[in-house]
Amino acid sequence: QQRPKAVIVIFGATGDLAKRKLFPSIYRLVQNGKIGEDFAVVGTGRRQWTNDVFRENVKKSLGSNISSHADLDTFTSHFFYHPLDVSEPSSYLGLEALLHELEGYYKTGGNRIFYLAMAPDFFGIIANNLKASGLKDAAGWTRLVIEKPFGNDLPSAKALNKEIRAVFDEEQIYRIDHYLGKEMVQNIEVIRFANGIFEHLWNNRFISNVQITSSESLGVEDRSRYYDNSGAVRDMVQNHMLQMVALLAMEPPINLTTEEIRSEKVKVLRALRQMEVNGVDDYFVRGQYGDGETGIGYRKEAPQLSASKTETFVAGKIMIDNYRWAGVPFYIRTGKRMAKKSIKIVVEFKDIPMNLYYKNKQEKHPNLLVINIQPNEGITLYLNAKKAGAGTDVKPIKLAYNNNGINGINTPEAYEKLIYDCMIGDMTNFTHWNEVAQSWSFVDPILKLWESDQPDFPNYAAGSMGPLEADKLLEKDGFHWWPIV
Numbered sequence: 001q002q003r004p005k006a007v008i009v010i011f012g013a014t015g016d017l018a019k020r021k022l023f024p025s026i027y028r029l030v031q032n033g034k035i036g037e038d039f040a041v042v043g044t045g046r047r048q049w050t051n052d053v054f055r056e057n058v059k060k061s062l063g064s065n066i067s068s069h070a071d072l073d074t075f076t077s078h079f080f081y082h083p084l085d086v087s088e089p090s091s092y093l094g095l096e097a098l099l100h101e102l103e104g105y106y107k108t109g110g111n112r113i114f115y116l117a118m119a120p121d122f123f124g125i126i127a128n129n130l131k132a133s134g135l136k137d138a139a140g141w142t143r144l145v146i147e148k149p150f151g152n153d154l155p156s157a158k159a160l161n162k163e164i165r166a167v168f169d170e171e172q173i174y175r176i177d178h179y180l181g182k183e184m185v186q187n188i189e190v191i192r193f194a195n196g197i198f199e200h201l202w203n204n205r206f207i208s209n210v211q212i213t214s215s216e217s218l219g220v221e222d223r224s225r226y227y228d229n230s231g232a233v234r235d236m237v238q239n240h241m242l243q244m245v246a247l248l249a250m251e252p253p254i255n256l257t258t259e260e261i262r263s264e265k266v267k268v269l270r271a272l273r274q275m276e277v278n279g280v281d282d283y284f285v286r287g288q289y290g291d292g293e294t295g296i297g298y299r300k301e302a303p304q305l306s307a308s309k310t311e312t313f314v315a316g317k318i319m320i321d322n323y324r325w326a327g328v329p330f331y332i333r334t335g336k337r338m339a340k341k342s343i344k345i346v347v348e349f350k351d352i353p354m355n356l357y358y359k360n361k362q363e364k365h366p367n368l369l370v371i372n373i374q375p376n377e378g379i380t381l382y383l384n385a386k387k388a389g390a391g392t393d394v395k396p397i398k399l400a401y402n403n404n405g406i407n408g409i410n411t412p413e414a415y416e417k418l419i420y421d422c423m424i425g426d427m428t429n430f431t432h433w434n435e436v437a438q439s440w441s442f443v444d445p446i447l448k449l450w451e452s453d454q455p456d457f458p459n460y461a462a463g464s465m466g467p468l469e470a471d472k473l474l475e476k477d478g479f480h481w482w483p484i485v
């Protein structure tokens with residue numbers, strides 16, 4: 001495949017995301033030969049930086065993951081800085097002139113990516129200015145990459161989408177959900193649809209429940225201003241968690257095109273059982289961390305958080321009311337300052353009708369398929385086998401596959417893959433508006449209820465696996481969370 005060419009314009013280039021994810025990813029794409037010499041990156045921001053200051057920052061962002069200094073100067077010579085006030089039309093004219101010049105020099109064919117790595121309040125105004133200044137009418141293709149949060153609830157997401165769609169077509173809009181760039185999240189489809197032994201059992205006759213955990217050991221760090229307005233439902237559930245549910249539950253697509261895969265995902269999201277506001281308590285529980293083994297409580301992290309009722313943990317039971325999944329709960333849980341950083345999916349299979357080897361009724365070792373997404377990447381299958389020696393005692397054993405171990409290399413980071421996908425025009429692992437809208441409509445009742453009442457916070461200790469309520473949620477259905485270690 002020909003290497004893609006483009007100028008990437010990053011709005012918010014002095015920010016955290018650019019530093020932590022975008023620059024290092026672009027560096028690796030160049031190192032790995034995925035992109036050649038035909039590219040330039042233009043950073044914009046309110047600060048009055050020069051190209052040199054910008055390039056120094058890019059260098060710093062790479063930390064120690066660099067091959068040699070000579071490489072580095074050549075690499076950063078592709079980076080340019082353009083100070084820009086997003087609401088000032090004249091700033092965009094200067095940007096157009098710069099892009100034009102770079103396109104001549106780097107022969108990028110007029111292909112432009114506008115990457116909005118900043119607060120969504122500005123998305124609409126930027127889109128309008130890109131249109132008014134002619135920036136989006138270059139000779140090549142134009143793509144818009146948008147970071148979450150995409151709105152605050154369904155109505156605000158609709159309004160935002162309307163503003164953006166007034167300027168860009170759906171086919172030009174790449175809504176990032178970085179979980180879709182994770183190697184093992186992408187692997188869900190392959191594990192399901194390329195294996196006879198799983199797909200035939202992948203339904204309510206053989207699966208008793210599915211558990212999806214994304215726990216973080218970190219707290220909110222220096223993002224409390226954003227996080228406190230958001231909370232775990234908006235930050236993780238509306239996007240990452242529901243995307244994983246969709247991939248686990250979707251029907252096999254008729255082929256692997258973007259359209260077919262997305263449309264199967266949308267169907268799952270449409271089948272999620274909608275909750276009434278007054279029914280949310282049966283399905284979702286929340287938490288906020290207090291002092292614990294690994295740190296101080298959320299309310300003590302910053303003065304403005306002292307009475308915060310923002311949830312830093314959420315667990316929920318999601319029902320998918322369709323033929324395949326009727327009756328099978330999909331449990332999700334995610335939170336900050338939990339015991340461990342782990343993203344893991346456990347698919348629990350139903351027990352056989354009569355197990356001759358169990359010694360008592362309480363004993364239960366159901367077959368589990370565990371998909372390890374992070375930090376380890378792989379799959380583990382739990383089976384029952386005979387204990388060595390005399391007798392017929394049974395014990396659980398595991399068959400494990402470790403992705404890194406086999407390939408011998410670190411798998412590419414999510415952002416690296418997604419930036420590349422955007423450059424080659426593959427939208428499969430970006431979210432379509434219909435997915436975003438369905439997800440908001442599912443979580444909106446939760447937000448409504450929780451905004452309207454007073455929670456009993458804090459209710460879990462920093463360094464634990466969340467509040468007791470999260471355990472009870474499964475216990476009342478006769479299940480329990482499988483340990484994530």
Ligand code: BG6
Pocket residue numbers: 214216235236343
């Ligand atoms: C982001 C959230 O989308 O995902 C963060 O805004 C969260 O709050 C992060 O920490 C988790 O991502 P990962 O890849 O570390 O699981």
